Amino acid sequence: MNMAVQAINSNTKGVAQNTYDAIVIGSGISGGWAAKELCDKGLKTLVLERGRNVEHNKDYPTATKDLWEFPHRGNMTRQFLKDNPLISKAAGFGEDTAHFFIKDKDHPYVQEKPFDWIRGYQVGGKSLTWGRACQRWSNFEFTAPARYGYGLDWPIRYEDVAPWYSHVEKFAGVCGNKDGIEAMPDGEFLPPFDLNCVETHVQKSIKQHFPDRHLVQARWAHITKPTETHLQLGRGKCQARNLCMRGCPYGAYFSSVSATLPWAARTGNLTMRPFSVVHSIIFDEQKNKAIGVRVIDAQTKATTDYFARIIFLNASALNSNLVLLNSTSQRFPNGLGNDSGLLGKYIAFHNYRANVRGEIPGFEDKYYFGRNPTEPIIANYRNLHQQDTDYLGGFTTFMGAHRTRGATANLTEEIGAAYKDALSLPGGWRVYMYMQGETIPKESNHVRLSKTEKDQWGIPLLVTSVAYDDNDEKMIKDFLAQSTAMLEKAGCTNIQQHDSKQAPGLDIHEMGGVRMGHDPKTSLLNKYNQLHYCQNVFVTDGACMTSTGNQSPSILYMALTARAVNHAAEEMKKGNL
Ligand SMILES: Cc1cc2nc3c(=O)[nH]c(=O)nc-3n(C[C@H](O)[C@H](O)[C@H](O)COP(=O)(O)OP(=O)(O)OC[C@H]3O[C@@H](n4cnc5c(N)ncnc54)[C@H](O)[C@@H]3O)c2cc1C
Ligand code: SF4
Numbered sequence: 155m156n157m158a159v160q161a162i163n164s165n166t167k168g169v170a171q172n173t174y175d176a177i178v179i180g181s182g183i184s185g186g187w188a189a190k191e192l193c194d195k196g197l198k199t200l201v202l203e204r205g206r207n208v209e210h211n212k213d214y215p216t217a218t219k220d221l222w223e224f225p226h227r228g229n230m231t232r233q234f235l236k237d238n239p240l241i242s243k244a245a246g247f248g249e250d251t252a253h254f255f256i257k258d259k260d261h262p263y264v265q266e267k268p269f270d271w272i273r274g275y276q277v278g279g280k281s282l283t284w285g286r287a288c289q290r291w292s293n294f295e296f297t298a299p300a301r302y303g304y305g306l307d308w309p310i311r312y313e314d315v316a317p318w319y320s321h322v323e324k325f326a327g328v329c330g331n332k333d334g335i336e337a338m339p340d341g342e343f344l345p346p347f348d349l350n351c352v353e354t355h356v357q358k359s360i361k362q363h364f365p366d367r368h369l370v371q372a373r374w375a376h377i378t379k380p381t382e383t384h385l386q387l388g389r390g391k392c393q394a395r396n397l398c399m400r401g402c403p404y405g406a407y408f409s410s411v412s413a414t415l416p417w418a419a420r421t422g423n424l425t426m427r428p429f430s431v432v433h434s435i436i437f438d439e440q441k442n443k444a445i446g447v448r449v450i451d452a453q454t455k456a457t458t459d460y461f462a463r464i465i466f467l468n469a470s471a472l473n474s475n476l477v478l479l480n481s482t483s484q485r486f487p488n489g490l491g492n493d494s495g496l497l498g499k500y501i502a503f504h505n506y507r508a509n510v511r512g513e514i515p516g517f518e519d520k521y522y523f524g525r526n527p528t529e530p531i532i533a534n535y536r537n538l539h540q541q542d543t544d545y546l547g548g549f550t551t552f553m554g555a556h557r558t559r560g561a562t563a564n565l566t567e568e569i570g571a572a573y574k575d576a577l578s579l580p581g582g583w584r585v586y587m588y589m590q591g592e593t594i595p596k597e598s599n600h601v602r603l604s605k606t607e608k609d610q611w612g613i614p615l616l617v618t619s620v621a622y623d624d625n626d627e628k629m630i631k632d633f634l635a636q637s638t639a640m641l642e643k644a645g646c647t648n649i650q651q652h653d654s655k656q657a658p659g660l661d662i663h664e665m666g667g668v669r670m671g672h673d674p675k676t677s678l679l680n681k682y683n684q685l686h687y688c689q690n691v692f693v694t695d696g697a698c699m700t701s702t703g704n705q706s707p708s709i710l711y712m713a714l715t716a717r718a719v720n721h722a723a724e725e726m727k728k729g730n731l
Contacts, residue, residue: 169461174200174425176722177447177462179432179477182279184695184711185468186410186418187322191719192466193418197726200460201415202430204452204469205275208254208282210388210412214401216250224249243660244272246283246399254282254399262615264604268657269618271472271664277428278411279470280662283399286375286407287706288328289531289550290319290339294538295592295703302537304546304594305500308700309672309681312339318713325417326408326712327384329528330373337548338370338533338705344378346371347394350522352514352555352583353530359644360532367535367640369553372528375408375709387416394524407527429453431611434481435465435490435691444490444691450611464690464722464731468715471696472501472601475667476616478693479603491685494675497668499600501620502702504663505549505591508630508653510637512646514555514583521557521580529554532587532640534704536632545628547592548704551637555585585646587637591629592704593622593658595666620658663707665699683718690731692718 175197178188185201192199207213221228228249235242238258247255256273263271274280293312299305316339323342330343349357349371357369376392377384384390389405389412398407405412418424429452436459438445446461467474475498481490489497534548558581565573599621603614634651641649658664671677674686679698685691694715696707703710725731 172459173461174198175462176200176464176466177202177460178466178468179447180279180467180469180473180695181277181410181415181426182274182468182470183281183284183410183708184715185279185466186281186414187712187715188466188468188694188719189418189424190414191716192723193421193423195719195723196423197723198423198425199418200425200427200462202432202447202449202460203277203426203428204431205277205428207426207428208277208411210405210416211401211403214403215253216400217397217403219250240270241272243270245285245662250397251283251399254401260610262607262609264607264615264617266617266619267621269620270657270659271618272659272662273470277415277426278409281409282401282411284708285706286398286527287373287529287531287552288323288326288375288709289373289533289705290341291315291703291705291710292337292339294337294534294548295701295705298537298547299701302541302546305701306669306671306676309670309677314681315710315713315717318717319709321716322709322712324381325383326375326413327377327380327389328373328375328709329378331371333368333370335368335370335533337535337538338531341373343373347374347376347378347526347528349530350526350555351520352517352585353553355514355517356553356555356585356640356644357530360640363643364535364640367532369530369532372530374528376527377406387413389413392527394526396525396527398527431613432469432477433457433611433613434477435467437481437483437485437490437688439483439485442485444688450613452611455611463726464692466715466719467691467693467697468695471664471667471699472616472618474693474695474697475601476603476613478668480613486687490691491678491687493687494678496597496676497678498602499597499667500595500669501599501601501664501666502593502595502699503620503658503665504661504702504704505589505593505622505626505629506654506661507589507626507656508633508651509586509588510634510641510649510651511584511586512641512649514585514644514646516645517583543628543632545625545632546594547625547629549589549591549629549633550704550706551587551589551633553585553587555583557581557583585641585644587641589630589633589637590704590706591626591633592702594625595669595701596623601667618659622658663696663702665696665702665707668693668697669700670698671700682721683714692722694718
């Protein structure tokens with residue numbers, strides 16, 4: 155019995171009722187974009203999301219709470235931390251945001267090597283909790299793997315994606331300044347957040363002492379001046395509260411829940427189905443293409459099949475690998491589209507291990523207004539026109555300066571009137587820099603399915619086998635030395651270097667496994683994110699990444715998704731899909 159016939163038998167409502175023009179798997183950052191673009195093109199689109207529904211505002215229970223309104227003042231109980239040692243390590247995780255992250259025991263996986271897989275399973279996925287940094291890739295990143303021979307050549311260049319970056323930036327709302335930097339191209343920006351006085355000082359100092367390095371205002375997915383499109387969706391200006399990860403009542407930062415999904419819903423073409431765990435993509439041997447998706451209801455565990463002409467896989471990088479590996483058939487015994495045997499291989503991530511911190515005297519008469527939710531950025535300055543270090547790749551540096559609270563530094567006792575008075579005064583200024591480093595995709599860094607263990611829905615557990623290498627260690631050393639030098643030149647004192655030694659994964663920028671490329675023998679996807687060997691299936695989340703570059707990845711996933719939908723719609727019109 156082929157998969158298609160099985161599917162019909164397990165389907166209680168009949169094929170017609172479960173048939174759409176397009177299916178999107180996952181409703182996070184990239185799935186939301188797939189839904190918006192497909193619905194805009196007039197395609198009846200089903201979005202399958204394994205987690206619960208989350209509605210803008212209605213489901214942000216902590217968005218306007220003060221810290222003292224939380225039972226544990228923002229912290230988790232010891233029991234919770236004991237039960238959830240992994241997810242509670244995530245950046246920004248706390249009592250105010252825990253509802254947008256999974257619980258460890260509900261979603262196990264096998265760590266062959268330490269890998270902290272951070273997940274948010276709900277409508278909106280991690281778009282509700284992401285940091286929102288949104289820099290464009292430059293051509294240096296698209297061409298570096300081929301130029302320096304450390305990986306596969308990308309089948310696309312900056313020029314292929316640039317119009318789609320613009321398309322996405324305008325809708326999402328990205329603030330920033332046009333700085334004219336080759337390593338971080340300008341975009342369609344809303345007005346930027348200002349640098350504070352110390353950040354401006356560090357910017358000037360870097361310009362003077364390191365002329366090839368550029369510190370610029372944040373490029374962040376925050377609305378600083380709403381456009382007509384934003385206003386139509388009820389999205390407003392950022393109030394600089396920096397409570398974004400709870401969900402923003404103003405819709406001021408970009409998420410699927412505040413922007414792409416409501417836009418898609420307005421077209422009348424969207425069907426959302428939460429609590430739908432996608433088990434696999436159904437391949438029809440006779441038709442030689444995918445015909446639909448098998449879903450297990452997260453609550454009842456009932457199986458239902460849904461059908462469509464095209465399928466967008468946007469379950470987030472490692473989950474998209476999992477779904478493809480689990481989509482086996484006679485034609486594809488090792489996973490859908492996996493003739494090359496490379497599915498699940500060349501997993502990479504961003505290196506976030508190192509940071510430097512220092513104090514800076516001389517600005518004690520100055521302060522700033524609001525809680526800026528963004529950070530200035532130093533564009534990558536390594537290995538651009540030529541290989542100029544003893545390691546491959548480059549790194550972006552995020553920085554910031556802030557005043558501490560409470561001028562308590564010179565007090566020995568943390569008690570009494572003097573201490574109370576000091577607490578009401580601003581303390582000294584501190585400056586920090588942290589890295590976002592490129593890592594080199596390697597065949598040995600991979601994920602695969604467990605042969606023995608399954609989850610509560612009967613789906614094999616993912617095994618992660620991903621680790622740092624010598625290249626990463628060398629980059630960390632260089633970052634620490636260079637950042638320390640920049641802080642010293644700016645006049646910082648008491649500079650401290652730190653290597654967190656955190657496991658891969660905690661960076662939350664996992665990528666690869668279904669990489670794009672020219673040649674089906676060495677890649678899974680073509681230049682439009684279609685599986686080479688199953689062209690009506692598109693993978694446009696982080697799984698498609700051929701290399702990691704050093705810029706924040708999500709805006710690129712959004713641009714690639716919009717580009718791929720455009721291509722899919724054209725191919726459908728021509729009758730090719
Ligand atoms: C704290 C934090 C800070 C971050 N900061 C930044 C940043 O500043 N800039 C940046 O670019 N990126 C940042 N990221 C990363 C960013 O969130 C991800 O790159 C992005 O969300 C990936 O989009 P996605 O669509 O692939 O996955 P997600 O947004 O995770 O969405 C995937 C969706 O698919 C669903 N799903 C998974 N498996 C299945 C299945 N089998 N069936 C049905 N549904 C399924 C999930 O429930 C989820 O809703 C950050 C992430 C976190 C958590
Ligand atoms: S800082 Fe801006 S985006 Fe973040 S929660 Fe406040 S208003 Fe919303």
